[in-house]
Amino acid sequence: MIAKTIGRPSPPPLHNRLPVLRAERGLSRQDLATAISVNYQTIGYLERGEYHPSLDLALRLAEYFNLPIEAIFSRTPFSPLSEKVYGGPA
Amino acid sequence: MKTTLSPHQPLASLARRRTIVMIAVAGYLLVLFALLLFMTTRVSHDVIVTLVAIGVLISLVGALPLWRPSRLGLPEGRDATMDERQWQRLSQAHVSAYRLVGGALVLSGAYFVLGFPLPTSHLLPSSHVVGNLVFSALMLIIPILPTAILAWNEPEPD
Numbered sequence: 001m002i003a004k005t006i007g008r009p010s011p012p013p014l015h016n017r018l019p020v021l022r023a024e025r026g027l028s029r030q031d032l033a034t035a036i037s038v039n040y041q042t043i044g045y046l047e048r049g050e051y052h053p054s055l056d057l058a059l060r061l062a063e064y065f066n067l068p069i070e071a072i073f074s075r076t077p078f079s080p081l082s083e084k085v086y087g088g089p090a
Numbered sequence: 091m092k093t094t095l096s097p098h099q100p101l102a103s104l105a106r107r108r109t110i111v112m113i114a115v116a117g118y119l120l121v122l123f124a125l126l127l128f129m130t131t132r133v134s135h136d137v138i139v140t141l142v143a144i145g146v147l148i149s150l151v152g153a154l155p156l157w158r159p160s161r162l163g164l165p166e167g168r169d170a171t172m173d174e175r176q177w178q179r180l181s182q183a184h185v186s187a188y189r190l191v192g193g194a195l196v197l198s199g200a201y202f203v204l205g206f207p208l209p210t211s212h213l214l215p216s217s218h219v220v221g222n223l224v225f226s227a228l229m230l231i232i233p234i235l236p237t238a239i240l241a242w243n244e245p246e247p248d
Contacts, residue, residue, distance in 0.1 A: 037173070038173035038174075039173050039175070041175075041247060042173050042175045044247070045175060051175050054174050057173075
């Protein structure tokens with residue numbers, strides 16, 4: 001689903017952790033794109049929330065990162081990792 | 091639906107893509123302007139033919155990259171090289187192009203049906219040649235319309 005459509009209400013935002021997951025593994029967008037067989041531009045659109053992936057693509061990403069889908073995509077903003085690990089800012 | 095994507099050209103900048111689309115449209119508008127001159131004034135046929143030829147040339151040469159979208163980093167419609175987002179974007183561009191062409195055909199149909207019976211109108215085509223030219227000019231733009239819409243709308247690359 002394309003997030004930016006003309007003449008239709010935009011779907012609710014879909015937040016994702018793709019940039020963090022990619023950075024953790026030291027992957028470029030091209031690397032990730034090749035791994036899940038999409039165009040590298042699509043990774044950019046996914047990360048910016050400008051493109052909502054199909055279930056198939058979301059599953060491929062989840063499989064690649066070995067995480068459940070809800071750990072990668074969420075309707076609500078993700079809390080910062082530091083907050084999760086250390087219980088919030090000091 | 092896991093496919094192997096072939097190597098691709100980086101997406102051209104939005105400014106470059108829009109410039110190319112504007113060149114194509116400018117050539118097309120020049121053709122239409124020449125036809126308007128032909129219908130409403132007594133400019134010599136040599137001038138009209140020259141203007142039409144220049145317009146066609148601008149549309150063809152200026153918009154050459156639109157005939158090979160992959161040169162601009164845009165999808166070409168071959169399934170082995172496209173992912174799901176590209177398919178969706180291309181489909182949307184085709185829908186928009188279909189609507190535009192459909193609208194243009196309805197308007198031109200109304201023009202010919204309603205306009206021909208009026209003998210005094212100066213904006214009526216004086217011969218079949220003009221009608222043929224209008225449709226020839228349309229033929230130039232129809233094949234590249236979906237690509238032009240996609241080139242115009244696709245956001246700036248990173």
